[in-house]
Structures are given as C-alpha cells and as structure tokens.
Amino acid sequence: MYNAFFGFKDSPFNLTPDPSFLYRSRQHEEALANLIYGVHSRKGFVALTGEVGTGKTTMLECLQDYLATHRIDFAFLFNSRISVEQFFEMIAYDLDLQCNRTSKTEVLFSLNQILLENAGRGRTTVLIIDEAHNLEWDVLEEVRLLGNLESRREKLLQIVLAGQPEFDRKLDAPSLRQLKQRIALRCSLQPFEELETIEYIGTRLNKAGMPEQTVFPAELLAEIHVRAQGIPRVINAICDNLLLTAFALELRAASLEMLDEVSEDMRLEWPGKRAALGRPRLRERPPSEAHFLSPSD
Numbered sequence: 001m002y003n004a005f006f007g008f009k010d011s012p013f014n015l016t017p018d019p020s021f022l023y024r025s026r027q028h029e030e031a032l033a034n035l036i037y038g039v040h041s042r043k044g045f046v047a048l049t050g051e052v053g054t055g056k057t058t059m060l061e062c063l064q065d066y067l068a069t070h071r072i073d074f075a076f077l078f079n080s081r082i083s084v085e086q087f088f089e090m091i092a093y094d095l096d097l098q099c100n101r102t103s104k105t106e107v108l109f110s111l112n113q114i115l116l117e118n119a120g121r122g123r124t125t126v127l128i129i130d131e132a133h134n135l136e137w138d139v140l141e142e143v144r145l146l147g148n149l150e151s152r153r154e155k156l157l158q159i160v161l162a163g164q165p166e167f168d169r170k171l172d173a174p175s176l177r178q179l180k181q182r183i184a185l186r187c188s189l190q191p192f193e194e195l196e197t198i199e200y201i202g203t204r205l206n207k208a209g210m211p212e213q214t215v216f217p218a219e220l221l222a223e224i225h226v227r228a229q230g231i232p233r234v235i236n237a238i239c240d241n242l243l244l245t246a247f248a249l250e251l252r253a254a255s256l257e258m259l260d261e262v263s264e265d266m267r268l269e270w271p272g273k274r275a276a277l278g279r280p281r282l283r284e285r286p287p288s289e290a291h292f293l294s295p296s297d
C-alpha cells in the first residue's frame with residue numbers, strides 16, 4: 001500500500017517467514033548452523049525452541065532451502081494439530097512414497113525402504129516438524145518410534161523439532177523421557193537485544209530497497225525495541241503500522257506520537273507502559289501543533 005510512497009520494491013515488514021529478508025543475527029546464524037550440523041551428523045533428534053515470533057519457522061524455511069539446494073530428501077510438517085493417520089499421510093506425500101498413503105503399515109514399510117536406500121547411497125533423509133508443542137501424545141509417540149529406525153551403523157531419519165518453550169516441558173512427561181534423552185542437539189532463540197532490533201529493522205528496509213533508512217529516527221528505534229520486547233514478529237507489526245500511519249499523513253518519517261497511536265491500536269503491553277504514555281498525546285493536541293512536535297516531546 002505504502003511501497004510506492006517510500007520507494008520500496010517489496011514490503012519490508014511482511015509477517016511471512018521469508019528467508020530472502022533474513023537478518024543474520026548471531027543467534028539465528030548459530031541456530032541454523034546447528035540445525036544443518038545436526039542433520040549432517042545424523043544425530044537423530046534436533047530441537048529448536050523459542051517464544052512465539054522469535055524466528056523458528058524462518059529458520060526452518062532456511063533449513064529447507066539448504067536441504068533442497070543440497071538435494072537432501074525431507075518432509076516438512078507445518079501443521080502439528082494432526083492425527084496419527086494424517087501424520088503418516090503427510091510424510092508419505094512429502095517424500096512421495098509410492099504406497100497406499102492412508103495405510104500406516106504401508107507407509108511405514110515404504111518409508112523404511114526409502115530410508116535404507118538413501119542411507120545405502122550415503123544420503124540423509126530429514127523430517128521437520130514445526131509447532132511441535134502442539135503435537136498430540138500419540139503422534140509424539142510415533143515421532144519417537146520413527147527416531148528409532150536405524151541401520152547397524154546410524155539413525156536412518158534425522159528429525160528436527162521446532163516449538164515454543166512449553167515443548168521442552170512437554171518432554172518432561174515420564175512417557176516422553178526417552179525422546180527427551182534422545183535429543184542430541186538443542187538450540188533456542190531469544191528476543192533481540194536493542195542493537196539487534198535496530199540492525200534487524202535496517203536489514204529489512206535495506207532488502208526492501210532503502211539502504212540508508214530514513215523513516216525511523218534513532219529514538220523511535222529504541223522505543224520500538226522496548227515496546228516489541230525484541231520479538232521480531234511484533235517489531236514487524238509495529239513498523240508496518242508506523243509506515244502505514246506515516247503514509248496516511250503523507251509524512252516521510254514516523255514519530256513517537258505515531259508509535260503511541262499504533263501501540264494503542266495494537267493493544268501492546270510492555271514494561272514501563274504507564275510512564276511512557278503519561279506524555280501528552282498526538283490526538284489530544286490541536287492539529288496545527290501536531291506536525292511540529294519533536295519526537296522527545
């Protein structure tokens with residue numbers, strides 16, 4: 001909507017996990033390296049955890065790009081609210097298994113064959129499950145059993161599980177202790193530090209076609225970080241709303257007053273909110289004054 005106004009060739013703050021907008025923060029870089037290493041070293045299970053919106057799915061998208069480029073077979077389950085039947089059907093579909101995909105027995109038989117064939121040719125096969133914290137207990141049990149498939153020398157299927165921190169707690173259940181013990185590699189994503197938030201916003205604007213960003217003044221960037229609490233998804237939503245507001249007002253830069261409005265519209269909660277909103281607000285001021293307010297006002 002505002003792309004032409006700001007001269008973007010692409011929307012900078014989409015909420016999709018698009019690897020072409022990747023900001024290589026140290027922890028994202030490390031997480032991706034771990035996922036790739038875990039897959040290659042045939043460790044069996046690898047787990048990636050992080051709060052909502054910290055970039056887990058984006059990492060899995062990057063991993064898929066990597067696997068596709070290196071011609072490594074994989075199945076990707078992005079919807080984890082599935083039954084055992086759907087679980088096997090989706091694996092069969094993704095790995096293009098030639099069998100009756102609605103029969104668990106046939107899928108398992110066919111999967112085992114393909115895994116042995118791939119292993120025989122020195123090839124890895126990967127199962128990626130996003131939103132793993134939502135998996136039902138019976139599906140988790142099937143995941144555990146798939147992790148048991150092995151030749152005399154190695155695990156046949158590398159399984160990457162990504163989920164919110166409660167996934168770790170779910171694995172504490174006595175019935176899943178075995179699965180927990182088998183997770184050979186773990187990584188987690190934390191919210192950004194302030195400097196990372198600023199670099200992150202700059203990177204996305206750069207990729208959208210604005211190399212030296214001019215829309216968010218420094219003090220606004222710091223405040224966006226505080227209100228988004230360093231969570232990439234929230235940063236995106238705030239920045240997108242700010243650009244929209246600036247565009248509607250035909251202004252080239254966003255301001256703290258706009259951020260107050262956006263925060264209210266988004267019903268944002270953050271530490272120190274009361275004090276921050278104690279300042280006089282844009283809506284409460286006479287219109288003639290509004291455009292000349294300094295951001296630190």
Ligand SMILES: Nc1ncnc2c1ncn2[C@@H]1O[C@H](COP(=O)(O)OP(=O)(O)O)[C@@H](O)[C@H]1O
Binds near residue numbers: 236
């Ligand atoms: N390192 C990153 N580089 C670029 N965008 C990111 C990064 N991390 C997160 N995002 C963005 O933040 C939003 C939420 O990321 P997502 O991967 O969906 O989080 P999660 O799966 O943990 O809930 C997406 O719009 C995504 O593009």
Ligand SMILES: [Mg+2]
Binds near residue numbers: 057058130
């Ligand atoms: Mg996700």
